[in-house]
Each structure stands twice: as structure tokens, then as C-alpha cells.
Amino acid sequence: MSDETDIHPDDMPEEQVLPLDDWHRKMGGRMVEFAGYQMPIQYTGDHLKHGGGIVGEHTWTRTHAGLFDVSHMGQLLISGEGADAALEALLPIDLSTLEVGMQRYSLLLNEEGGVLDDLMVSRWPNALYLVVNGATKWEDIAHLREHLPDDVTLNHLEDRALLALQGPKAFAALDRHVTGEYPLSSLVFMTFGHFEIDGVEMSVSRSGYTGEDGFEISLPAKDAEKIATLLCNEPEVEPIGLGARDSLRLEAGLPLYGHDLDTETDPVSARLLFGLAKSRRETGGWMGHVTCAKMLAEGSPTKRVGLKVEGRMPAREGALVFAGDKEIGRVTSGGFSPTLGYPIAMAYVASDYAKKDAALQIEVRNKRLDATVTPMPFVPNNYYRGD
CATH class of the missing domain: 2.40.30.110 (Aminomethyltransferase beta-barrel domains)
Incomplete structure (x- = not known):
């Protein structure tokens, strides 16, 4: 396959740097190692609008809006002739029903039906956009490189950051700033569009991993600090760390790869049947189908x-x-x-x-x-x- 990613997983440095690393430290982020990066587990300082601590950040997100830096995650573009069919051979997804502007949850499986990763797939005008977990992105890229045909191009968007604005007041804070061909209010859960803030182009999806209404914002890494600062200057928004992200996703019943999902678990046991397209559960043609079909028939x-x-x-x-x-x-x-x-x-x-x-x-x-x-x-x- 054609691949614009030059770095092999074995060549990666032990620790990488987020585009917002300096910003997190200036904002009082208490940094810990996560997925090969230094990331904020929580924030401290007199500038905080809430009482501080993981519980304070958790509660603020449930009642206001929290800004999470999830730039450690992998952003991939898959394009070229036959890209849909090639990806359907690896994911239990029906791409014929995924229209431009739509997003869907899916699973990358091995031959035995074990979960290599869970991910999001979106239909861009001329490509499929994937967001994969940070801890597995290099292995995912290697797996995709191995199994996608030569006519399909994989582009790792290393020059982009990813922010998640989550909470009941996320829409109000973001809507003050975005411009586009259509209003932000036109987005519903699991849809996306392309917008701008102060000349910065971005892809915005109405999704997230907290159970709250919110948005995930893909934008050029060089503009991440500008946009993060602008959003956190809004009265509803605070920066939120990994600690609250974990407690929020647990309350939402959302599995975390490497903990609730791994190669020893399968989608049926994990009760993630919504990640297996109904139209493909019987027809198969995707990696791991034999094991999953047996469990669907006999029970896990x-x-x-x-x-x-x-x-x-x-x-x-x-x-x-x-x-x-x-x-x-x-x-x-x-x-x-x-x-x-x-x-x-x-x-x-x-x-x-x-x-x-x-x-x-x-x-x-x-x-x-x-x-x-x-x-x-x-x-x-x-x-x-x-x-």
C-alpha cells in the first residue's frame, strides 16, 4: 500500500511531546506519563474557576464545560481507489451507509476476534478519517499498512492536534467563535463539519468520551495553543486532565482500551455489538468474523x-x-x-x-x-x- 507515514513503530522515541505541552504546564497541569507522552492528570492554581482536584474537574465538566487535550490519539486519513472495500475487510463496519458528515464507532480486530483497538470512522469528502487510541496508534498503523492494498493511501496526520470540549455548556462556548457554511447547531451526535475560528480551519465532530454533549476538534497543531486559550477564556470552560476524563468515561460505561478491551477480549463479550454492523454479522468478510459469529450464535x-x-x-x-x-x-x-x-x-x-x-x-x-x-x-x- 502507499503510505505517507515514514516512521515505523520500532523507531519511535520513548516519549513524545504534545503540541500543548508548554501550555499545560503554564496552566498548572500536573504531568504524568501516559501513552508515551507527558499529559496532565489534573490542574492546580488560583486561576481555576472550580475548587480544584479531580473531583472538581469532574463536576465542572458535568455542569459546565471541560477542555481535554487528546492530541496523543492518532488521526489517520485513508483514501484511494477501493478504500471502502479495503477497510471493510478489516473492520466490521458497513461503509455503504456512512455518508459525508457522518461518524461511526468501530473495532479493529485480529484473526481470532481479539480487539486490537476501538476507533471512530468518519466520511470526509474524499477520504475516510479514523481516530485511534494513542497507546496503540503505531501498532494500528503497522497493521493497516500490512493489510491495506497498494492502491490505498494511509496518511498519518501528525501535524494536527485534537481537543475535546465536553459538557452541557460546550455548545454555548464554542458557538460564540465558530464560523462555517452552516451553523454549529446543525451538528447532532456522531456528525461532523468543517469550521473556522479566527482563521484557523478545523474539523468539528459532535462526539466525545464523557457521556455529555460535546465536540472533538481536529486542528493544525501550530494553532492548538491559540484555540485552547481562547476557549478556556470563556466563563464556562476549564482545562480538564486525565483523572476526570477517566472517572467521566467510567460513569458513562465506556470501555478504555488496554483496560476493558485488549486482544484477549472480543466485541461480543465486551457487549459492543453496536460496533458490528448488523448487515455484516452474517455475511462476514472481515477479520475476526469467524470467532465473533460463533459467539453470536452460541453465546460468549x-x-x-x-x-x-x-x-x-x-x-x-x-x-x-x-x-x-x-x-x-x-x-x-x-x-x-x-x-x-x-x-x-x-x-x-x-x-x-x-x-x-x-x-x-x-x-x-x-x-x-x-x-x-x-x-x-x-x-x-x-x-x-x-x-
């Missing part, structure tokens, strides 16, 4: 579930789940829910126990905590789907 041995945990002690990743004396699963994500006021978790458990209101126990620090299987999302989503 384990399932991802939500758990409400009694008490105040959170159950973290790796904690074992029991039904009586029988070990039946393992927690993959867990923490205290600032919105609900009690601990919650996601876990894979034996399918026989993956029933609403099933009473289970989680082992934490040699203690058994009572837990109840509960539907996800834990906190209702507030996606904007139109009036």
Missing part, C-alpha cells in the same frame, strides 16, 4: 457488566469477582463515582452471572465488598440528538 462465556459497589471503598482494576466462594471474573475499571456518591466498576464475569441485580462480591485488600450488577451507563448520557 464471559460478559462485560457494570457493578455498583457497597460502601465507600473503590474496587480497582484486577480485583477478583466472586459469587459465593466461586471466582467468576475480574474488575477491569473501577473507582468512586463523584456524580453518584458511591463506588462503581466494570468487570468481565461468567455469563451466567451477568444478569441485572445479580448479587456478587469483589475482593479488595483481603475483604469482600458486596456488589450488584447494574445497567450501564451508570449516569445517563446527555448526547445531543436534535430537538
Whole structure:
């Protein structure tokens, strides 16, 4: 295949630098290593509009608007003759129904049906735009390079940043600044358009990973600080770090790759059937179909579930789940829910126990905590789907 990406995963430096690295530090970002970058886990300082800390950032996003730097994620353009068919051989997606301006969730699978990554696919006028996870983007690029035909071009958009503006007041803050051929209000959940702010061109999708209404903004890296500063000067907006991003996505019941998803999990066990196009579940023709089709027909041995945990002690990743004396699963994500006021978790458990209101126990620090299987999302989503 033709590929405009010259860097091979094995040649990557141990740590890369975000376009907004200096800006995060000036804004009081407390930096930690994540996905090969230094990223802010939270912000500190007297300039903050809320009380500070991860809980303060979490609550601000739920009630106002938070700006997240997600530039570590990979932005890819796939184009050329036969690009749709080539990508459909790797993703369980039906691209014939994906029109320009639409976005869809999908999964990159291996031959055994294991999840290599979860991602977003959008139809641009002359290409397919993919957003992949930062921790796996170089492996994803290598996988795509290996399997896409020579007539298809993969372009890694390394010169672009990605910002996520999330929360019930995200629209008001962004709408004051964007201009375009159509209003920002024309976007509904999982659609996108091309806009400008003060001469900076950007692609804006109405999507995100918090469960709130919001937008993801792809823009030139050189303009990221200008736009981030402009948005954070709005009264509704604060910069938000990784800590609150994790607690928000957990409340929204959204899996995180490397924790709730990996090559040992599959879309059926993960209950991500919306990532498998109905029209292609039987027809197949995509990598991993044989395993997924068998599980769809026979049922999967384990399932991802939500758990409400009694008490105040959170159950973290790796904690074992029991039904009586029988070990039946393992927690993959867990923490205290600032919105609900009690601990919650996601876990894979034996399918026989993956029933609403099933009473289970989680082992934490040699203690058994009572837990109840509960539907996800834990906190209702507030996606904007139109009036």
C-alpha cells in the first residue's frame, strides 16, 4: 500500500511531546506519563474557576464545560481507489451507509476476534478519517499498512492536534467563535463539519468520551495553543486532565482500551455489538468474523457488566469477582463515582452471572465488598440528538 507515514513503530522515541505541552504546564497541569507522552492528570492554581482536584474537574465538566487535550490519539486519513472495500475487510463496519458528515464507532480486530483497538470512522469528502487510541496508534498503523492494498493511501496526520470540549455548556462556548457554511447547531451526535475560528480551519465532530454533549476538534497543531486559550477564556470552560476524563468515561460505561478491551477480549463479550454492523454479522468478510459469529450464535462465556459497589471503598482494576466462594471474573475499571456518591466498576464475569441485580462480591485488600450488577451507563448520557 502507499503510505505517507515514514516512521515505523520500532523507531519511535520513548516519549513524545504534545503540541500543548508548554501550555499545560503554564496552566498548572500536573504531568504524568501516559501513552508515551507527558499529559496532565489534573490542574492546580488560583486561576481555576472550580475548587480544584479531580473531583472538581469532574463536576465542572458535568455542569459546565471541560477542555481535554487528546492530541496523543492518532488521526489517520485513508483514501484511494477501493478504500471502502479495503477497510471493510478489516473492520466490521458497513461503509455503504456512512455518508459525508457522518461518524461511526468501530473495532479493529485480529484473526481470532481479539480487539486490537476501538476507533471512530468518519466520511470526509474524499477520504475516510479514523481516530485511534494513542497507546496503540503505531501498532494500528503497522497493521493497516500490512493489510491495506497498494492502491490505498494511509496518511498519518501528525501535524494536527485534537481537543475535546465536553459538557452541557460546550455548545454555548464554542458557538460564540465558530464560523462555517452552516451553523454549529446543525451538528447532532456522531456528525461532523468543517469550521473556522479566527482563521484557523478545523474539523468539528459532535462526539466525545464523557457521556455529555460535546465536540472533538481536529486542528493544525501550530494553532492548538491559540484555540485552547481562547476557549478556556470563556466563563464556562476549564482545562480538564486525565483523572476526570477517566472517572467521566467510567460513569458513562465506556470501555478504555488496554483496560476493558485488549486482544484477549472480543466485541461480543465486551457487549459492543453496536460496533458490528448488523448487515455484516452474517455475511462476514472481515477479520475476526469467524470467532465473533460463533459467539453470536452460541453465546460468549464471559460478559462485560457494570457493578455498583457497597460502601465507600473503590474496587480497582484486577480485583477478583466472586459469587459465593466461586471466582467468576475480574474488575477491569473501577473507582468512586463523584456524580453518584458511591463506588462503581466494570468487570468481565461468567455469563451466567451477568444478569441485572445479580448479587456478587469483589475482593479488595483481603475483604469482600458486596456488589450488584447494574445497567450501564451508570449516569445517563446527555448526547445531543436534535430537538
